[in-house]
Amino acid sequence: MERKLLKTLQSKHFSQILLLLILLVMGIVLSFLSPYFLTWSNFYNILDQTSVDIILAIGMAFVISSGGIDLSIGSVLAYSGIMMAFAMKAGIPVPLAVALGILAGMFIGLCNGLLISRLHLNPLVTTLGFMSIARGFALILTNSSPIFGFPNAFKFIGSGRVGPVNVPIIIALVIVIISYILLNKTKWGYYTLALGGNEEALRRAGVATHKYRTSIYIFCAMMAAIAGMITVARLNSADPLAGWMVETDAIAAVVLGGTSLSGGRGSIVGAVLACFVLGMLDNGLILMAIPAYYQKLFCGLIIIIALVATELRNRKEHRNFG
Amino acid sequence: MEEEKKQPFLQVKNVTKRFGSVEALRGVDLTVYTGEILAIVGDNGAGKTTLIKTLSGVLRPDSGEIMIEGKIYKELNPRLALDLGISTVYQDLSLVNCRDIATNIFLGREPVRHKFFVDKRRMVVEAQEFLQQLDMDIPEIHAEVGQLSGGQRQGVAVARAIRFGGKLLIFDEPTAAMGVQESAAVLSLIRQLGQKGYAVILISHNMYEVFELAQHISVMRQGKVVSTVSTSDVTPSDVVALITGAGEIPN
């Protein structure tokens, strides 16, 4: 009986169903509290705002599923955005500037990945270091003031529309679909989860584990860089302080979505749903004129609760397997 | 035909390995022949697991060499060992507990469709066939390995090694957690492997198993192979004496 309950609690669909219920309840409560909540434009607003969070959370979902963590995503977001801005200011065509900015971000991921997989450095501390390095670069390069004014072709990425749909939403949707397939249907996804579950077993099966681990950090950094691109394009401004503390939101969304903090289990759908919960919370707080930083408090609490739950579950599993 | 059977597949020469102050292997010599089952016996801590981990590339020996089909290697890695045809059932099983049975059996060698997508359906079908062959009762093929019993988990590990195949199959106490029926199936499978021309290393504490299956027995004590005997020349109590160091066998 206890086992059955535990199984239900651990099932990956459980947290997704729970999130859907939370979304529903929040929606009902908020629509009573604010007359603006149930408007099409507000709904659209939530979707648009959440698209960046979703992209960040997906990169984080892969890293956490593989048993790691990446604290540098907010800094990579800002740093990549600034590299793009510089490139465009230097007259480099938009597609090339975007590519350069994304590659610059991926380079940070490569550094993270190599140090963590080859030298076995602690991921928390390594990515904390690059969080500081990338932010430092962003501030130094810009002399700590934002860069404004970009070509229309670039601004289209942030505020353009294809038919009735905003471009960031389309980008996020494409990334969600591709990531879902990557994690659940490809070798790369299988190895991501195996790395988190039992890295040594994967190594003994003849897989070059360090290459896969490195590629996961590169992927996460690429997501952060894409988020940076959208942020800069949307605001028409590359701010060296952009993406401040987004890693907490991303980590909170990922664990809320049912990805195990100790690795081995990951859910893209869960992460997306959790982003909507956090986004709706943000939106609700604003509509009710409550300062938005209460949402940070909430994210922090989620992370701590998830940590405690993971720890308790690990203890239980240790008892089961001796 | 007889001559061909006596080809050594693998020869270990003077291999040493230490963990800090513990000398786990102190100059091991071992020969494994194709088409033969070699049992390695010895007390807990004798170095059996450490030895086979150097053969499967999991551990790097500090010194000595490993000769495989005439080629000398100072060290192996898991990829190389697998490519040379060495598949291993590890004592700790090396399973990913949070993944399902089929995913574990095919770990590292997943079949793909369209170059890109893991062929999960094929994995599940083949996994079921393998487990049937091993006489294993699996209530739910999609279950996570962490939810299986110890014996079932060993069955999954055995199925994986057999699926990988190769030329030398190593079993490190493969039936320790199994029930009577399960272990009988695994043992008959190991016997068939020997008859089919594989080289097999079987580590076991069970003298009945050892005498039933193996042609030769290498006895390890304190990081060394102290004696290698033909099963037909000795009795189980002789071997027990060798393990404890209570007696030496006159050659």
Ligand SMILES: Nc1ncnc2c1ncn2[C@@H]1O[C@H](COP(=O)(O)OP(=O)(O)O)[C@@H](O)[C@H]1O
């Ligand atoms: N990873 C390790 N770190 C430190 N000591 C080890 C390690 N693996 C094995 N040992 C030690 O090496 C010796 C041989 O162990 P092992 O090869 O597991 O023996 P067996 O398989 O014959 O029981 C033991 O004393 C054991 O404690």
Ligand SMILES: [Mg+2]
């Ligand atoms: Mg052992």
